Amino acid sequence: MTATAQAVAPQMRILIIEDDRESADYLVKAFREVGYVADLAGDGEQGLAMAESGDYDVLVVDRMLPKRDGLSLIGALRDKGNRTPVLILSALGQVDDRIKGLRAGGDDYLPKPYSFAELLARVEVLSRRNVGPAEETTYRVGDLELDRLSHRVARGKDELTLQPREFRLLEYLMKHAGQVVTRTMLLENVWDYHFDPQTNVIDVHISRLRSKIDKGFERPLLHTIRGAGYMIRDGIR
Amino acid sequence: MTAFGKLIRTTAFRLTLVYLLLFALFAASLLAYFAWNTRRMITEQITTTVNTEIGEVTGIYDRRGLRLLFNTIQSRALRPGANLYLVTTPSGEAIAGNVGALAPGVMGTTGWSETAYRRMDEQDNAYHRALVNVTELSGGFRLLIGRDLEERRRLFGIVAKAAQWSILVVVVLGIGGGIFVARRVLQRIDAMTGTAQRIMAGDLSGRLPVGRSGDELDRLASNLNAMLERIEALMMGLKEVSDNIAHDLKTPLTRLRNRAEEALARSGSEADYRAALERTIEESDGLIRTFNALLMIARAESGQARGNMDDFDAADVAEGIHELYEPLAEDGGMTLRLKTAPAPLHGNRELIGQALANLVENAIKYGNPPEAKTAETKGAVVSLDARQILIDARLEGDQVLLSVSDHGPGIPESERKHAMERFVRLDSSRSLPGSGLGLSLASAVATLHNGELRLGDAHPGLVATLVIPARASERLAVQTPDVSQKVA
Numbered sequence: 154m155t156a157t158a159q160a161v162a163p164q165m166r167i168l169i170i171e172d173d174r175e176s177a178d179y180l181v182k183a184f185r186e187v188g189y190v191a192d193l194a195g196d197g198e199q200g201l202a203m204a205e206s207g208d209y210d211v212l213v214v215d216r217m218l219p220k221r222d223g224l225s226l227i228g229a230l231r232d233k234g235n236r237t238p239v240l241i242l243s244a245l246g247q248v249d250d251r252i253k254g255l256r257a258g259g260d261d262y263l264p265k266p267y268s269f270a271e272l273l274a275r276v277e278v279l280s281r282r283n284v285g286p287a288e289e290t291t292y293r294v295g296d297l298e299l300d301r302l303s304h305r306v307a308r309g310k311d312e313l314t315l316q317p318r319e320f321r322l323l324e325y326l327m328k329h330a331g332q333v334v335t336r337t338m339l340l341e342n343v344w345d346y347h348f349d350p351q352t353n354v355i356d357v358h359i360s361r362l363r364s365k366i367d368k369g370f371e372r373p374l375l376h377t378i379r380g381a382g383y384m385i386r387d388g389i390r
Numbered sequence: 391m392t393a394f395g396k397l398i399r400t401t402a403f404r405l406t407l408v409y410l411l412l413f414a415l416f417a418a419s420l421l422a423y424f425a426w427n428t429r430r431m432i433t434e435q436i437t438t439t440v441n442t443e444i445g446e447v448t449g450i451y452d453r454r455g456l457r458l459l460f461n462t463i464q465s466r467a468l469r470p471g472a473n474l475y476l477v478t479t480p481s482g483e484a485i486a487g488n489v490g491a492l493a494p495g496v497m498g499t500t501g502w503s504e505t506a507y508r509r510m511d512e513q514d515n516a517y518h519r520a521l522v523n524v525t526e527l528s529g530g531f532r533l534l535i536g537r538d539l540e541e542r543r544r545l546f547g548i549v550a551k552a553a554q555w556s557i558l559v560v561v562v563l564g565i566g567g568g569i570f571v572a573r574r575v576l577q578r579i580d581a582m583t584g585t586a587q588r589i590m591a592g593d594l595s596g597r598l599p600v601g602r603s604g605d606e607l608d609r610l611a612s613n614l615n616a617m618l619e620r621i622e623a624l625m626m627g628l629k630e631v632s633d634n635i636a637h638d639l640k641t642p643l644t645r646l647r648n649r650a651e652e653a654l655a656r657s658g659s660e661a662d663y664r665a666a667l668e669r670t671i672e673e674s675d676g677l678i679r680t681f682n683a684l685l686m687i688a689r690a691e692s693g694q695a696r697g698n699m700d701d702f703d704a705a706d707v708a709e710g711i712h713e714l715y716e717p718l719a720e721d722g723g724m725t726l727r728l729k730t731a732p733a734p735l736h737g738n739r740e741l742i743g744q745a746l747a748n749l750v751e752n753a754i755k756y757g758n759p760p761e762a763k764t765a766e767t768k769g770a771v772v773s774l775d776a777r778q779i780l781i782d783a784r785l786e787g788d789q790v791l792l793s794v795s796d797h798g799p800g801i802p803e804s805e806r807k808h809a810m811e812r813f814v815r816l817d818s819s820r821s822l823p824g825s826g827l828g829l830s831l832a833s834a835v836a837t838l839h840n841g842e843l844r845l846g847d848a849h850p851g852l853v854a855t856l857v858i859p860a861r862a863s864e865r866l867a868v869q870t871p872d873v874s875q876k877v878a
Contacts, residue, residue, distance in 0.1 A: 266678055268671070318713055344714055348686075348744040349679045352751050357717040380668060 165280055166190045168207060170200030170226070171215040171242070180213065183269050197221025201229055209237055210280040213272070216243035216254065224257040231258040238279040242267070251347060270381035274333040292327035295374055295387035297366060299327050308366055318343070319362050326375070326385040335382035359383055402575045406568025410561060417556050425549040429542060436521050436537045437502070443473065443535050444525055451527055459527075460486045473537050474507060474520055480530025489534065491517070497532055500524045504539070519543065578607055582614075594622045635684075639677065646673040683827040690741060690834035701861055702739045704790050705730035707746060708783035715750045719779060722754050730783045733790040734861040737839045742792070742856070745835040745843075746781070748828035749794040749854045753779045757796025757851065789841070790860045795853035806845040832856065 167189050171177040177193050184191035192207065194200035197218040204212055204226075212230075216223040227239050241259040243250060251262040261275050292299045296309045304320055306313045315323065322343050326334055336355040340346050359375070367373045376384050397403060443466075451459040459477065467475045467488035476487035478497055490510035496503060501524065506517040522536025581599050588596045597618060598611040653666030712728040719726035735742065757779055782793045801809050809829055832854070833843040841858035 264682075266674075268675070344710065346710075346714070346743055346747075347740060348747065349682055352718060352754070354715060354718045354751075357721050358714075361717050380671065 164188070164190055165211070165277075166192075166207070166209045167211050167213060167276065168192050168194060168200070168204055168209045169213045170194045170197070170204070170218060170223070171213070172196060172218050173215070180269075180272075183273075187273065195219075197223070197226045201226050204230055204237065205233065205235060211276050212237055212239045213276065214239055214241055214259070216241055216245065216250075224254065224259075227258040240272070240275055240279055242272075268380075270333065270378075271335050271337065274335045274338060274382060277332045278329050278334070278338070292324070292330065294327055294330045294385050295372065297327070297374055297385075299323060306366075308370060313365055315362075315365060319358070319365065322358060322362055323366065323385075326383065329385075331384065331386045333378050333381045333384050338382070397569060397572050397576060400572040400576050400579075403568045403572035406564055406571065410564030410568070413560050413564065414557050417560060418553060421549055421553040421556070425546060428545055428549070432542045432545065433521065436539075437523075440473065440521075440523050440535050440537060444523060444533070447533060447535065448525060448527065451531075451533075456529075456531070459533075463487055473535055474509075474522060476534040477527075478532045478534075487534070492534075496522065497524055497534060500526050500532075505536075507536075575607070582611060589618065594618070594625055639680065642673055642677050642680075646670055646677075649673070680827065683831055686741075686744075687827065687831050687834045690831070690838045699737050700739065701734065701736050704733035704735045704742065704792050704858075705783045707739060707743045708733075708781050708792060711743060711746045711750055712781050715747070715754065719750075719754050722758075724754060724757065724777045724779055726750070726754075727778055727780045728782075729780060731785060733783045733785045733792070735790050735839075735858060736861040737858065738835075741835045741838065742858075745832040745856055746792055746794070748832050749856075750779070750781065752828050752854070753794050753796040753798070753852070757798035759797055759799075759850075785860055788860050790858045791855050792858070793853055793855035795848040795851060797848060797851035800847060800850055800852040801845055803847070809845065829854070 165188075167184055169177055169180050169184070169191060171180065171193070172195055174195075177195070181191045181193050192203065192209075194203050198220045200212075200214065200218065201221060214223045214226060218226070221229075223241060223243070227241070230237070230239075238260045239258065240261045240263060241254040242263055242265060243254065244265045251264075254262045260279055263272060263275060290300065290302050292301070297306075298308075299306050299320075301324065306315055306320065306323065322339065325339065325343050337349070339355050339358075340348075359377075363373075363375045367375055372387075374385050374387065376386065378384050447459065447462060450462050463475045463477055463486040466472060467486070472488060474487070474489050476489040476492070476497070477485050479485055482497065488510050489507055490512070491508040493505045493507070496505045502521065503524070504519060504521050507520050507522075508515065508517050519539040520536045521539055522534050525533045525535075527533055578599070578601070585596045585598050597615045600611045600615065601608045649666055649669055653663055656662070658666075708728060708730050712726055716726045759777060777797070779794065779796045782791070782795070784791055829843065829845075836843045836856050836858060839858045841856060844855045844857055846853045846855065
């Protein structure tokens with residue numbers, strides 16, 4: 154099975170546990186617009202009950218909730234063996250808060266305020282874990298092929314020479330082929346930094362990578378998604 | 391509260407009252423001791439004199455008989471300032487002496503007694519007190535010899551008066567002194583309170599009056615003044631920050647609002663609306679970044695990020711940042727070079743990385759060599775070397791130095807300190823995008839690690855260095871070989 158075969162699963166089920174009614178409604182509406190099934194829980198207890206009974210692909214959990222806070226909710230779920238991926242939303246956006254959230258069993262952490270594009274991209278990447286094994290040794294997008302073991306990259310018949318970091322960047326993009334990957338996701342996962350660069354430092358890396366994999370080829374694979382990030386996919390879906 | 395009420399409530403006044411009471415008690419007991427001893431001395435003197443006389447007189451009577459006794463008594467009784475004498479017959483009839491009247495029953499009992507009496511030759515009917523001894527003579531006669539106690543009484547009177555006066559003087563002086571001291575203290579405290587109230591009302595430039603005596607109040611006042619100095623500086627800083635926040639956050643907010651308003655007012659196409667909304671999102675992303683940076687600085691400055699520290703090599707961080715920014719520098723027509731030596735640190739890797747990233751971003755943004763015009767006048771050619779930025783990580787002594795140097799215009803020495811403050815954007819950089827928080831974040835991160843951010847001259851250009859104490863265990867490890875060599 155190749156990465157391209159795993160298109161975004163239709164009818165993804167998301168549970169949003171958020172006490173602020175307005176932002177919760179906004180999230181539910183936005184997720185439904187992109188074709189997801191989105192349910193809403195208004196407090197920690199209800200959220201825990203729904204998360205246990207419902208068959209969700211991803212949980213979006215606010216960190217500060219009435220009745221039971223987000224971290225304890227995640228802890229309770231994990232204790233019961235529930236492995237549903239969790240994305241924590243929090244106004245506490247500092248590095249140590251993030252680490253605390255991930256230690257409690259969260260899979261990703263997004264500080265408020267966030268853009269929906271960023272949230273959507275992260276939720277899609279998270280849910281992929283639920284859907285199928287992403288640990289193949291070879292990723293393929295169109296005629297672009299990346300061998301994770303031999304670190305070889307080829308487009309069609311041409312062997313491409315990539316710097317180690319360019320390889321990791323491409324690897325991450327191809328692992329999530331067909332999904333939007335944001336700049337902060339790249340900075341976090343490829344460089345392991347969690348700060349906001351004030352400059353377009355990621356864009357420069359992308360354009361270098363693009364010049365290596367797309368330059369001189371008729372069909373571009375690495376696309377810029379305006380207002381969100383980047384996506385690698387075969388031009389025709 | 392009345393002025394007097396305030397006065398008597400002062401500590402100084404109350405202390406004075408306590409001391410006053412103590413001194414009064416002391417004076418009273420001193421006088422009492424003196425009076426008591428004097429009285430005993432006088433009594434002893436009287437008894438000795440009287441006993442001697444009784445011995446003499448009874449001797450005369452025993453040897454010479456009643457007549458000579460009579461003569462002796464009479465002659466002694468007539469001397470000026472004589473003692474009291476009285477001789478009675480067995481029937482109680484007075485036959486000799488100078489006592490005119492006695493309290494009844496005195497002659498009935500022998501031995502010492504204190505009694506009221508009246509002298510025979512005195513015209514007034516006033517009775518006096520006397521200490522007398524009655525002796526039984528052979529043949530039923532009784533002899534009384536005594537001494538007037540007037541002297542003792544007068545002495546007692548003097549002592550009592552002295553006690554009265556001294557206590558009065560002590561009280562008057564004490565209360566007066568107390569009021570004086572209390573008023574002096576109160577005046578100074580009132581002055582302090584007044585200043586404090588003015589300061590509370592908002593005039594932070596007010597300072598407490600400090601006298602020249604260097605006493606405890608002066609020391610308190612100068613310490614409070616130092617505290618006020620610090621508070622004023624902090625408040626000024628806060629004011630500056632809030633002014634800056636007002637400016638640097640309100641400006642983009644205004645821009646954002648204006649654009650939304652403009653897009654609404656102008657009935658444009660869907661594409662126009664879309665463009666306006668996209669710009670709005672861009673602008674608000676910028677705002678969020680500024681907020682995040684501010685929060686991060688606040689966190690670092692308050693030391694909250696201390697919980698998340700581990701051991702790492704600053705050289706690795708430098709390598710990572712170099713790798714991340716190298717393409718960006720190249721895009722800007724510059725070269726980003728890296729020079730590293732092991733530099734062990736204990737700290738927040740993420741924050742150190744971000745601080746270094748900020749320095750590199752600054753170098754890329756502002757590190758372009760001065761315009762060709764300046765270069766020409768100096769006769770220099772802007773070479774590739776001049777467009778080089780160097781990241782250098784090394785261990786120097788027990789300090790890790792992480793520096794970023796460029797060959798741009800640099801920062802004049804006078805402005806370096808200012809440049810690290812929040813939201814400060816030197817005039818030369820105002821036209822370029824940025825939040826003005828990069829250096830202050832780097833500085834806050836250095837402070838969090840007990841280090842500092844130093845700005846220096848790269849001849850030409852700017853060198854910004856994070857100076858951070860190296861990992862303690864590493865410093866130990868460096869010392870250990872020396873020890874082992876000595877042992878070996």
